[in-house]
Amino acid sequence: MRRGFVHRWLVHEWLVHGWLRGLALPWLALGGAASAQPVDPGIDWQRLDGYEIARTETTVGQFRRHVQATGLRTEAERRGGGEVYEAGWTRKPGWTWHSPYGQPAADDEPAVHVTWHEAQAYCRWAGARLPTDAEWARAAYTEQRPKPPSPWQLGRSYRYPTGDSPQGAICLGDCGPQAQRLAVPQGRGLLRGAGHAPAGRSPAGVNGLHDMGGNAWEWVDDPPSSSSTRAAAGDDTPRRTRGGSWWYGEAPMRVEHRQDKPADTAVVYIGFRCVR
Numbered sequence: 584m585r586r587g588f589v590h591r592w593l594v595h596e597w598l599v600h601g602w603l604r605g606l607a608l609p610w611l612a613l614g615g616a617a618s619a620q621p622v623d624p625g626i627d628w629q630r631l632d633g634y635e636i637a638r639t640e641t642t643v644g645q646f647r648r649h650v651q652a653t654g655l656r657t658e659a660e661r662r663g664g665g666e667v668y669e670a671g672w673t674r675k676p677g678w679t680w681h682s683p684y685g686q687p688a689a690d691d692e693p694a695v696h697v698t699w700h701e702a703q704a705y706c707r708w709a710g711a712r713l714p715t716d717a718e719w720a721r722a723a724y725t726e727q728r729p730k731p732p733s734p735w736q737l738g739r740s741y742r743y744p745t746g747d748s749p750q751g752a753i754c755l756g757d758c759g760p761q762a763q764r765l766a767v768p769q770g771r772g773l774l775r776g777a778g779h780a781p782a783g784r785s786p787a788g789v790n791g792l793h794d795m796g797g798n799a800w801e802w803v804d805d806p807p808s809s810s811s812t813r814a815a816a817g818d819d820t821p822r823r824t825r826g827g828s829w830w831y832g833e834a835p836m837r838v839e840h841r842q843d844k845p846a847d848t849a850v851v852y853i854g855f856r857c858v859r
């Protein structure tokens with residue numbers, strides 16, 4: 584009885600006063616065994632044909648909830664910082680998921696400097712998973728909404744996640760002036776490119792999704808976890824990234840472009856989004 588009362592009281596406090604919002608709702612669910620369900624930690628989902636995908640790259644604010652709930656200290660933090668490509672790969676002290684260029688990021692910036700393992704762990708915590716390569720590609724290039732707004736056409740596959748042209752994406756040089764204009768100020772000291780924009784700031788593309796092309800590269804589950812040894816942290820099996828980033832022009836935004844990186848890579852260019 585008392586356990587049930589405490590659980591109801593905690594839920595009430597969360598709903599009415601919000602003082603527990605920094606903690607994960609899965610923790611609350613522990614009070615009622617029958618009600619333990621994965622809880623959506625603020626992800627905006629787009630329904631597709633057979634699955635749902637996040638409309639934006641995972642943000643700093645979303646990733647923070649995961650860190651607060653789990654006590655995670657990321658690989659980039661353990662190593663003293665993530666990396667950027669200058670004259671070769673260069674470690675940057677203090678560059679982490681919450682400070683991508685060494686300064687604290689706004690909550691709507693993409694969470695980068697996360698390894699493939701950390702991305703998958705986040706998605707699982709959120710009751711989701713990383714998309715397979717095929718799922719990511721179908722979401723990025725083939726319109727699946729039953730009644731898509733103009734100019735999108737159900738069933739049509741596009742050359743870019745932005746449609747017939749790369750215009751509107753956050754990429755280097757080929758995608759229009761907004762890439763520079765929307766980039767967060769902390770990225771302006773980079774040797775190449777202007778850095779990422781807040782997630783979801785560029786126009787929605789195929790399937791109403793933002794930044795599938797450009798902004799941050801996105802980890803996908805390829806090779807699939809189910810057909811390979813489930814890697815532990817520290818494993819550096821090559822894993823695929825999709826969509827290109829602000830550091831490249833339009834070419835990596837195309838469906839045929841695939842690039843693999845070691846799973847323990849933590850760099851300023853790579854983020855992710857989840858499916859369920």
Ligand SMILES: [Ca+2]
Binds near residue numbers: 797799800
């Ligand atoms: Ca992206």
